[in-house]
Amino acid sequence: QAKALGKGRFIFFDDSMRQQLMANLNLEHELRKALREEQFVLHFQKITDLHSEKIEQGETLGFETLLRWQHPQRGLLSPGDFLEVAEESGLIIDIECWVLATVAKQLQSWDQQGDYPNTFVSVNLSPRQLQQKNQVNQLIGIIHKHFLQPERLILEFNERAFVQSPEQSLQALKMLKSAGVKLALDDYGYGLSSLNYLSNYPFAFIKLHQSFVKSLKNNERNLTLARSLHELGDSFGFRLVAEGVETQAQLELVKQAGCDYAQGYFISRPQAADLSEDVDDNGDDDVIDCA
Numbered sequence: 256q257a258k259a260l261g262k263g264r265f266i267f268f269d270d271s272m273r274q275q276l277m278a279n280l281n282l283e284h285e286l287r288k289a290l291r292e293e294q295f296v297l298h299f300q301k302i303t304d305l306h307s308e309k310i311e312q313g314e315t316l317g318f319e320t321l322l323r324w325q326h327p328q329r330g331l332l333s334p335g336d337f338l339e340v341a342e343e344s345g346l347i348i349d350i351e352c353w354v355l356a357t358v359a360k361q362l363q364s365w366d367q368q369g370d371y372p373n374t375f376v377s378v379n380l381s382p383r384q385l386q387q388k389n390q391v392n393q394l395i396g397i398i399h400k401h402f403l404q405p406e407r408l409i410l411e412f413n414e415r416a417f418v419q420s421p422e423q424s425l426q427a428l429k430m431l432k433s434a435g436v437k438l439a440l441d442d443y444g445y446g447l448s449s450l451n452y453l454s455n456y457p458f459a460f461i462k463l464h465q466s467f468v469k470s471l472k473n474n475e476r477n478l479t480l481a482r483s484l485h486e487l488g489d490s491f492g493f494r495l496v497a498e499g500v501e502t503q504a505q506l507e508l509v510k511q512a513g514c515d516y517a518q519g520y521f522i523s524r525p526q527a528a529d530l531s532e533d534v535d536d537n538g539d540d541d542v543i544d545c546a
């Protein structure tokens with residue numbers, strides 16, 4: 256915000272700004288330590304295929320990976336508690352490298368145990384990952400290093416990742432698609448929700464934000480909008496995913512709205528997967544090299 260005031264102006268730091276700054280610096284310091292000491296944890300939330308017959312025990316399309324931080328004093332933290340500082344400091348790049356490597360191990364472990372055959376794993380990525388071409392190449396390198404089957408990986412971005420430099424981010428998405436991964440537009444129906452991304456960006460999935468899903472109950476026009484999006488998806492080649500489904504009624508509505516997949520507390524809460532059952536236990540491939 257200080258930047259927005261422009262150069263050559265006096266900027267007054269009051270006590271609360273100073274406190275905020277100190278708190279952020281401290282958080283950044285703690286995040287660095289968290290990376291070194293592996294305090295991060297992944298939770299997974301099931302994504303269900305709405306076309307299967309019994310939704311409650313429906314086919315699993317896959318799992319969305321949600322980052323958690325097991326903070327030594329403050330307990331289990333959610334991205335809302337630290338993501339901003341992680342992004343501003345650039346630490347998010349290393350954190351997401353850890354996320355990808357850990358997800359790859361989880362997928363391997365599920366495969367070895369015969370659990371969830373052929374499911375996808377969906378990972379949220381920061382806008383930073385798309386900002387520079389060499390950053391994208393580094394990301395692709397990490398993916399190819401860790402994932403035997405990149406086509407089972409979905410990368411989620413929300414519009415924040417594209418607004419600043421639409422051309423560069425489109426190039427980046429095309430590079431990622433060529434590298435074999437699938438792409439998802441997260442939180443659609445919240446904020447700008449530009450149509451341009453639907454028609455010109457190579458998304459395999461459009462995820463409807465939970466506020467839009469909630470609105471379906473008493474907003475007939477949004478229901479119509481969702482159905483039209485589904486039809487657009489048929490021509491443009493994307494599938495619709497409903498986020499934040501919390502009730503049976505919402506589940507019925509998102510089906511009526513033409514959503515192909517759904518996730519939410521009603522279907523399954525995000526939870527830790529048990530990596531402790533890791534089959535390969537010689538320890539040496541546990542080292543994650545993210546430099």
Ligand code: C2E
Binds near residue numbers: 381411
């Ligand atoms: P998102 O990707 O849109 O994820 C959905 C959020 O809604 C998650 O919050 C999830 O726990 C929550 N949720 C799931 N089902 C329900 C439901 O039925 N009702 C309600 N009210 N909420 C539900 P969470 O885990 O706090 O994550 C918040 C956001 O943080 C995510 O939103 C995603 O944008 C971001 N995020 C998570 N992990 C990462 C990561 O590794 N990297 C980056 N850059 N962002 C991440």
Ligand code: MG
Binds near residue numbers: 319379411
């Ligand atoms: Mg997401």
Ligand code: MG
Binds near residue numbers: 441442462464498
């Ligand atoms: Mg979302």
Ligand code: MG
Binds near residue numbers: 489
């Ligand atoms: Mg269809």
